[in-house]
Amino acid sequence: MSFITQAVDARGASRQHRSNAWRRLLSTEAKLLLREPMLIFWAVAFPLILTIAMGLAGDRHDKQLGGLSLVDVYVPISMAMVITILALTAVPVVLAGYREKGVLRRMSTTPMRPAALLAADAAVNISTMVVAVVVIAIVARLTFGVHLPTQGFGFVLTLVLTAGAMLSLGALVASLAPTTRIAQGLGTLLFFPMMFFAGLWVPRQQMSSGLRHMSDFTPLGAATAAIQNTMHGHWPGAAHLAVLAVYTIVLSFAASRLFRWE
Amino acid sequence: MPIIEVDRLQKRYGDTVAVADVSFSIEEGEIFGILGPNGAGKTTTVEAIAGLREPDAGLIRVMGLDPFARREELRRVLGIQLQESQQPDKLEVGEALDLYASFYQSSADPDALLAALGLAGKRRSRFAKLSGGQKQRLSIALALIGNPQIAVLDELTTGLDPQARRDTWALIEGIRERGVTIVLVTHFMEEAERLADRVALIDQGRVVAVDTPAALTVSASPQQVIRFRPSVPIPHGLLDRIPEITSVRSERDQVVVSGTGDVLGAVVSVLARKGIVANQLRVEQANLEDAFVALTNHHSKED
Numbered sequence: 371m372s373f374i375t376q377a378v379d380a381r382g383a384s385r386q387h388r389s390n391a392w393r394r395l396l397s398t399e400a401k402l403l404l405r406e407p408m409l410i411f412w413a414v415a416f417p418l419i420l421t422i423a424m425g426l427a428g429d430r431h432d433k434q435l436g437g438l439s440l441v442d443v444y445v446p447i448s449m450a451m452v453i454t455i456l457a458l459t460a461v462p463v464v465l466a467g468y469r470e471k472g473v474l475r476r477m478s479t480t481p482m483r484p485a486a487l488l489a490a491d492a493a494v495n496i497s498t499m500v501v502a503v504v505v506i507a508i509v510a511r512l513t514f515g516v517h518l519p520t521q522g523f524g525f526v527l528t529l530v531l532t533a534g535a536m537l538s539l540g541a542l543v544a545s546l547a548p549t550t551r552i553a554q555g556l557g558t559l560l561f562f563p564m565m566f567f568a569g570l571w572v573p574r575q576q577m578s579s580g581l582r583h584m585s586d587f588t589p590l591g592a593a594t595a596a597i598q599n600t601m602h603g604h605w606p607g608a609a610h611l612a613v614l615a616v617y618t619i620v621l622s623f624a625a626s627r628l629f630r631w632e
Numbered sequence: 633m634p635i636i637e638v639d640r641l642q643k644r645y646g647d648t649v650a651v652a653d654v655s656f657s658i659e660e661g662e663i664f665g666i667l668g669p670n671g672a673g674k675t676t677t678v679e680a681i682a683g684l685r686e687p688d689a690g691l692i693r694v695m696g697l698d699p700f701a702r703r704e705e706l707r708r709v710l711g712i713q714l715q716e717s718q719q720p721d722k723l724e725v726g727e728a729l730d731l732y733a734s735f736y737q738s739s740a741d742p743d744a745l746l747a748a749l750g751l752a753g754k755r756r757s758r759f760a761k762l763s764g765g766q767k768q769r770l771s772i773a774l775a776l777i778g779n780p781q782i783a784v785l786d787e788l789t790t791g792l793d794p795q796a797r798r799d800t801w802a803l804i805e806g807i808r809e810r811g812v813t814i815v816l817v818t819h820f821m822e823e824a825e826r827l828a829d830r831v832a833l834i835d836q837g838r839v840v841a842v843d844t845p846a847a848l849t850v851s852a853s854p855q856q857v858i859r860f861r862p863s864v865p866i867p868h869g870l871l872d873r874i875p876e877i878t879s880v881r882s883e884r885d886q887v888v889v890s891g892t893g894d895v896l897g898a899v900v901s902v903l904a905r906k907g908i909v910a911n912q913l914r915v916e917q918a919n920l921e922d923a924f925v926a927l928t929n930h931h932s933k934e935d
Contacts, residue, residue, distance in 0.1 A: 387737055394734035398727055405722040464720075472717035479682060479712045480778070481704070482735040 391482055395490040403460065403494050413455040414502040417448035421506050425514035435575045438598075441514045443573045445506060446597035450532065450568045450590045452502040456495045457536030458543065458557040458564075464491055465544035466553035474631050484631060492537060499533055517601045525600035531614035532593040538621035539589075545628040567591040586610065589617045633696075635660040635782065635813050636681060641690035643676050650676040652837035654690075658830075663804070663814040665828030665845075667821070667924065673837040674817045675715060678784050681815065682712045694782065708736065711780030713771050715787050721760035725751060725770055728759065729777055736778035745773045748803055750796070765796040772800065776807065783807065786817040801826055821921040831920070835928040849923045856917055858889045858896055860910035862903070870906065874898045886912075 404410065421444055428440035435443050465488065468474050474484040510516035519525035540557065547553035568590035569575075574582055585591030592613040596606035634657035643651040651673040658664040666674045679685045680692055683703030692699055699706050719728050726742065733739035746752050749769040754762065762770065768791055775783055788804070789797040804827055808814060818824055824831050825845045833840040833848070841848055855878070866887060871880050876895040881888050889899055896915055903910055 387734075391734040394731050398723070398731050401727065402720055402722055467720065471719070472714060473719065475684075476714055476717040476774070479684065479707060479710075479714070480732060480735040481707045 392486070392490070395482070395486060396493060399487075399490045399494040400497075402464075403498065406460070409455075409460055413452055413460065414498065414505075417451045417455075417502065418506055418509060420451070421445055421448045421510055422513065425510065425516075435573060438575065439514075439516075441510060441516055442601070443569070443575060443598075445510045445516055445601065446594040447565075447568050447570055447573070448506050449503045449529070449597060450593050451565060451570065452506070453499050453529070453533050453536050453593075454561060454564060454568075454590060456499055457533065457540040458561050459554065460495055461491065461537060461540035462543040462547065462553040462557045463550055465541065466547050467550045469544070469630065469632065470550050472632075478631065488541075495537070496533060499529075503529065517603075519597070519600040520603040521600040521605055524604075524606045525597065528593060528596040528600060528606050528611065528614070531611065531618055532589065534618035535589045535593075535614055535621060538618055538625050541625035541629065542621055545625055545630060564588065564590045568594045587613055589614060634658055635695055636664075636815070637691070637693040638677070638681065639691040641677060641680060641692060642688045643673075643680060643685060644688055649837055651680070651687075654832075654834065654837070654839050656832045656839060656842050658813060658815065660813055661808070661811050662829045663808050663816055663827050665824040665831040666815065666817045666834060667819065667824050667828075667831050667920075668834035669819060669928070672834045674819075674834055675786055677834065678712075678786060678815055678817055682706070682710055682784055684712075708778070709781045710784065711775040711778050711782070712784040713775035713786055713788065715790075717771060718767065719759040719770070721758065723759050724755070725757050725759070725762070726755035728770065729773060732774045732777045738779055739777050740779050742773075742777065745776060748806065749773050750799055764791045765793060768792055769796070769800065772803070780812065782813045782815065784815045784817070788816060788818065789820065789823060797823075821919065821924060825920045833924060833927055840927045845920050848927070849917070849920055851923070855890055855892060856895055856915060858891070858899060858913070858915050859883075859886050860913040861885050862887055863909040863911060866903075866908060867906070870902065871899065874902060 421441065424444035425441040431437050431439055468487065474487065477484040477487055507516075507518055511518050539560065543556045543560070544553055547556055566572075567585040567588040569577070569585070572581075574585055574591065574594060577585060582591075586595065586609065592610040596610040596614070599606045599610075636658040638657070639655050641651050641654040642649075654673065654677050656664075666677060668674050676685065680687050681694060681699060683694075683699035683706045686700045694706060695709065697706060699710075723731075725746070729742040729746065733742055743752070743755075746755060749772060751766060751769055751773065754766060757766075759767065759770070768789070772785065772788065775785065785804070789800050792800060801823065804814060804816070814827075816824070816828060828845060830843060831845050831848060832842045841851075843851070871877055871887075871889060874891070874895070876893045876898045877889055877891040879890045889895065891898075900910065900913075
C-alpha cells in the first residue's frame with residue numbers, strides 16, 4: 371500500500387517535522403501555563419514577595435537562627451516553595467485534567483505520543499522553576515546581600531533532585547486522583563505539611579531537635595538544608611542528598627507504575 | 633480490495649461482551665455507517681479499527697495492516713473523532729488546530745477547515761467558551777487536520793442543533809468527494825440514511841444486517857402505503873384488480889392503499905385512465921428506523 375512506502379520515505383523528513391511538533395507542543399503548554407494568573411502569582415510572585423518581606427523584616431545576623439539573617443533562612447524556603455507549588459498544584463491538575471477530558475486519549479490517535487505532552491508539561495514547569503529560583507537568588511543578592519550559592523554544582527544537583535522528587539509526587543497525585551478536583555485537593559493538602567518541614571512557619575534553625583530530625587527525612591526539609599549549605603560554599607550533606615534521591619526514585623517509580631492514560 | 637476488513641471481531645471487558653461477532657468490509661471512498669442502539673458495540677468496533685483496542689478474537693485489516701500491531705503507521709492515515717473528547721479549557725481553537733497539524737507530515741489548511749466547519753470567527757476563542765456544537769465541530773476539524781485517508785467519526789452530530797447537523801452533513805459529503813473513506817458511527821437513522829452508502833446494523837455486539845439504507849428499508853418492510861383523496865368516488869373493485877395491491881380501505885374521505893413493488897405507478901395509471909385525480913397524494917414509505925426496529929426485533933427472537 372502506498373502509505374507504507376510514504377512512511378519509509380518520510381523517515382528523513384520526519385526529524386524536521388518532529389522538532390516542529392515538539393516546538394509547537396512546548397509553546398502551547400507554555401501559553402496554557404501563562405494563562406493561569408493565580409498559579410503564576412503563588413508559584414512565582416509570592417515566594418519572591420516572601421523573600422523580600424523577610425529581607426525587610428531582618429537582614430541582620432541572628433543568634434537564634436544560627437548566626438544567619440532571616441532572609442538568609444528564607445531564600446532556600448522560598449526556592450523550595452516555587453518548586454513545590456508548581457509540582458504539586460500545576461502538574462497534578464493539568465495531568466488529571468488531560469486524562470479526564472480525554473486529551474491524552476485523543477493524542478494517542480495521532481502520530482504524536484501522549485507521553486510527549488507529559489514531557490512538554492514537565493519541561494514548561496521546570497523552566498518556570500528555573501526562572502523563579504534565579505530571580506529569587508538575584509533579588510536576594512542585590513537587595514539584601516544574601517550569598518549566592520557558591521557551591522554551584524551542589525546547588526544545581528540539589529534543585530534537580532528536589533524538582534525530581536516533587537514532580538514525581540505531583541505525577542503520583544495525578545495517578546491516584548480519580549478527578550481533577552481531587553487532584554487539586556490532594557496537591558494542596560500535601561503542600562502544607564511539606565512546607566511546614568521546609569520551615570515556612572518555623573525555620574529549621576528554630577525547630578526542636580526532634581522536629582528538625584524529622585524534617586531531615588522529608589523531601590523539603592532535606593532540600594532546604596542542602597540549599598542552605600550550598601549558599602555558604604559548602605557541599606550539601608550526603609544524607610540530605612540521599613534522602614532527596616530516595617524520594618525521587620521511589621516516587622517516580624510509583625508514578626510511572628500507577629499512571630493511567632484513560 | 634476493501635480498505636477495511638473486519639472478520640468475526642470479538643471484544644469483551646471483564647464479563648461484559650462488548651462485541652460478540654462483527655464482520656463487514658468497507659470499500660475505499662465509501663461512507664460506511666455503523667448503526668445501533670447504545671451499548672451495541674459500535675464504539676468498541678471502531679476503536680478496534682483505529683488500533684486503540686486489541687481484539688480478543690477475529691481479524692481486522694486496515695489498508696492491509698493489523699491496526700493494533702501497526703498503529704504507528706495507521707495513525708498517519710487515520711483520523712478519528714472520539715466521543716466525549718475535549719481540549720484544555722484555555723486552549724484557543726486556532727492553537728488546537730495548529731498543534732494537531734504539527735503532528736502530521738502533511739496537514740490540511742486550518743483556516744479552510746475552520747471556514748468549512750463554520751468556525752472561521754472562532755479562531756481566537758478558548759475551548760471553554762465554545763458551545764456544545766462548536767466543540768463538536770472543532771473535534772471534527774481535528775480529526776480531519778492530518779488529511780486522513782480514513783476518517784472515523786463517532787457520534788458526529790450528537791449535541792448539535794438541526795442547522796449545525798445539516799451543515800456538518802454537507803461537510804462530510806464534501807470530504808467524501810476528496811476520496812476519503814468515512815466510517816460513521818451513529819444512532820441517528822436520518823443521518824445514516826442521508827450520508828451512508830452502506831450501513832451495518834449492530835445490535836448486542838452482532839451485525840444484524842449490512843446493506844444500502846434503501847435496501848435495508850425495503851427488505852425489512854416491503855409494504856408501501858399510499859393515501860389520497862380521489863376527485864370522484866372510485867368505482868367499486870377498480871383497484872382490487874391491480875396485482876401490486878394487497879389492501880384497500882377508506883379513512884374518512886381518503887383512500888388508503890397498501891402494496892408492494894411499484895404500487896404507486898400502478899394506482900396512478902389506473903386512476904388516470906378513468907380520469908380520476910388523486911388529490912393530496914402521499915406515499916408513506918418505511919424508513920431506516922422501521923427497518924432497524926424490524927431487524928433488531930427479529931434478531932432478538934432468534935436468540
